[in-house]
Amino acid sequence: MSNNALTESFNSGFGALSNAWNVPAVANGQVSLTGNSAMMEWAIGRDAGHGYGTYTVTAKAEGSQPGPGIILWPGDDKWPGQEIDMLEITPDGSGRQYGTVHWNNNGADAYATVIYDGVQGGSFHEYQMIWAPGLITFKVDGVTKGTIDGNVPVDYDHGGMNNTIGFMNNNPNTSLTISHLEFTPLGQSVVATPAPAQQAPAPSAPAPSAPAAAPAAVAADAGPVDWNALAAQVTAHYEATGRWELPGAASAAPAAAPAPAPAPQVEVAVKVDWEALAAQVTANYEATGHWYL
Numbered sequence: 001m002s003n004n005a006l007t008e009s010f011n012s013g014f015g016a017l018s019n020a021w022n023v024p025a026v027a028n029g030q031v032s033l034t035g036n037s038a039m040m041e042w043a044i045g046r047d048a049g050h051g052y053g054t055y056t057v058t059a060k061a062e063g064s065q066p067g068p069g070i071i072l073w074p075g076d077d078k079w080p081g082q083e084i085d086m087l088e089i090t091p092d093g094s095g096r097q098y099g100t101v102h103w104n105n106n107g108a109d110a111y112a113t114v115i116y117d118g119v120q121g122g123s124f125h126e127y128q129m130i131w132a133p134g135l136i137t138f139k140v141d142g143v144t145k146g147t148i149d150g151n152v153p154v155d156y157d158h159g160g161m162n163n164t165i166g167f168m169n170n171n172p173n174t175s176l177t178i179s180h181l182e183f184t185p186l187g188q189s190v191v192a193t194p195a196p197a198q199q200a201p202a203p204s205a206p207a208p209s210a211p212a213a214a215p216a217a218v219a220a221d222a223g224p225v226d227w228n229a230l231a232a233q234v235t236a237h238y239e240a241t242g243r244w245e246l247p248g249a250a251s252a253a254p255a256a257a258p259a260p261a262p263a264p265q266v267e268v269a270v271k272v273d274w275e276a277l278a279a280q281v282t283a284n285y286e287a288t289g290h291w292y293l
């Protein structure tokens, strides 16, 4: 048995998504990813994460550029590979959102997409992906946006591999806020997910968009970001420290989020998955001229 149900409300921490990178502590039952940040279940083997079933994420993507992602990463952490994305933003500036199934085509990345027609960013939506044998269905707010029935991966319990649930943002002009995550194995009843908390500004609370959440190394509102320079900076930092992060981000993050964050886990977290993610983003840039996952 390697396909357990999962409920995460982000009321007291990151739960199973403890492989976190530049992510501030939860607040108001939500977690917000800005700048370059990510959080994921640990992709440590083919039985890691989850398989066939219904994945439901209540989230708000902001911005009209690639950056936010709801990502199911290959359990074996190998890419190109078995990646299923429940939310990304197209690189054409339209702000359209879409879902993707990736697979390894003789060593090259191949993929099929479903555009989420009529879905606008800037507000919470319920993103749902149903992974069944031979069929993947993408829904938003209960409405089916499309299906994919070719190259559908087989889960671990049926001889294939599972995927781990992750969230990321890699653009200073976008953000991703998640309020709830639910996974229900195939064959079990899917429970209703709660609506996100209304963000009524309390008199004593800082504004949700306070700049403290942004990594210090990314100069906010400084105009177009030179991604080549940023990538070179991150790569140089990795070569010097063995860690994929923006220089200075590790020291800035705890100050920005004075809450019981699991700091020791962050030290280990950056060594495994983010190297593969960074490689993928770089490969996408070289192939398309766009920085996206």
Ligand SMILES: [Ca+2]
Binding pocket: 008, 009, 010, 011, 028, 029, 030, 178, 179, 180
């Ligand atoms: Ca919540």
